[in-house]
Amino acid sequence: MALQEPVLTQRIPTPPFGDPADRKLIRHEQYVASGGYAALRKAMEHEPKEIIETVKISELRGRGGAGFPAGLKWSFLPPQDGEPRYLAINADESEPGTFKDRLLIDFDPHLLLEGIAICMHACQLDTAYIYIRGEYHHQAKVLEQAIAEAYDNKIFGPGTIMGKVNDRDPRCFVHRGAGAYICGEETGLLESLEGKRGWPRIKPPFPAVAGAFGRPTIINNVETLAAVVPIIMRGPDWFKSMGVKRPEGAPPTAPASYGPKLYGVSGHVNRPGVYEEELGIRLGDLIENYCGGMLNGKKFKAAVPGGISMGVLGTDQYDAVLDFEVGRKYACLGLGTAGVIVMDEDTDMVAMARNIARFFSHESCGQCTPCREGSGWIYKTLCRIEQGDGTTRDLDMLLELAGSMGAMPGTTICGLADGTNWAVRTILNKFWDEFESRVAKSSSVALPVLTH
């Protein structure tokens, strides 16, 4: 199994199909010359409902972290009622290890805009906001320029090839965040878009029913919308010829992993970068065939499968298949963003856990006590262990603390705390001996805790 031709990276030279040194920004003219906006024209020949159906059949799953089927999400929208309806594109990309959306925006922004336009038609959404993280200064400018080109060429604005969408002229804007990871959480994003603190909302209501400004809103990741373009152009069957099928005998409702995927690899490999492959590549193949093997010929120790929220794969999971089943099969949270972080034999897992805990503690929005207090507590405990002052009891405490926080244990509003939970627990469980030997060497004497 290997990708036969580049799909999302069709215009972005990427090994093995092209040389990254040849990458350049594709402007509107080149985009159209290489077949761009044909999928939008094709989509316009079909009823919105048919497009949603096509995306549903393709079983395209969200590329932003949660893997929710895109077509299904789109079908949750209530019927039109004459009032505005929104599309929010999630370009917040702040999960450590994740840098794939940036590649698409850097070089092929019109692919995203075409996906946006198709989604607006399919779901009858009149206004699109691309919520991009504040640190992506350059990328925001690239998008502004591409959007201006799209207005000039009648993709958005009055009298466009889309005509009226939801009885309005379709519009698309860039909206810059200002440095807060939590604004990548979809309802945090909406709050931020509304000009407030990015505090995630309690769900339900779900955004499809009451999202931005209290109106129906679809939120999709950059890569998800980019993937809609080839699906419309070449059909769901072609899309499903890639990836991993549903296991034999599984019910049709069981999720499968179809299509191409961008894998961003960082850490201890010779050639880190974003690579496109069919869903379901083996971790070892990704490292050896794409990334030129482990840095300095060192041995593999651990890898994060998809952004640090997902936890880690252990030393014996080098053969893990990176599809949406990775969580269930290899005791981690899931595929996430497919931002793979590779660690070699010299990596100090206590230090890694400390780094990750600091991230979550720093980025917690503070609404839920288990997340706000728990992450800080975990971070401080890990610092202490790293400095050689930990105790065995600390390890149990870490597991207990981590296990108690998250939307899945039902103690928090959003999934950030689940990220903390899974990251800390999987590192601890899979590298228990390392943690244990660290606390065993500890010089400190455990004092009874009198007050706290």
Added chain:
Amino acid sequence: MAWIVKNSAEMTIERREEPYLDDQMKKELEAEVLPRFPTRQAATLPVLHAIQEKHNWLPYQALEETADFLGLKPSDVLDTATFYEEFFLQPKGRYLIQVCQSISCELRNHDALLEGISRKLGIQPGQTTTDGKFTLMTVECLGSCGTAPCALVQGRLHEDVRFEDFEKALDSLPHEDGRPDTPASERA
């Protein structure tokens, strides 16, 4: 840590005659940005970005002007502004250096970079050089993990950074960059 509340009971707000959010900016924002949203509040982030772009930070007076412009309470704008790490409610140096400290950068030796910068400028993360030229900060993942370690200098990304090259880049930055000067008395 957006939830840490700052003591504002004894704070006095410094004011100046000239507005930070001037008529020209208001006109442009009114024409370009406000029609994008069904509410005026939604323009909060774009307005704050615009002011910070021009003045390099967000004085309290500017927050009040923003509130006034958008028909909000000053506390609404303060509430929003304090949440976001990129909004500076205190003056910062002319060039902001943001060094990534997240995991992929730590794996690729961001320590050496950070230490080098810190030693060269004689400041710790969070501080500004006495001449007001540089502010150094550590930040979380910059979305450039494949080319770690990395840092932003005044919004410009430097990838795969070795300290020696970075040092040269810093040295080549002019002190004057056309922005109005931050009076010495206002520097952190």
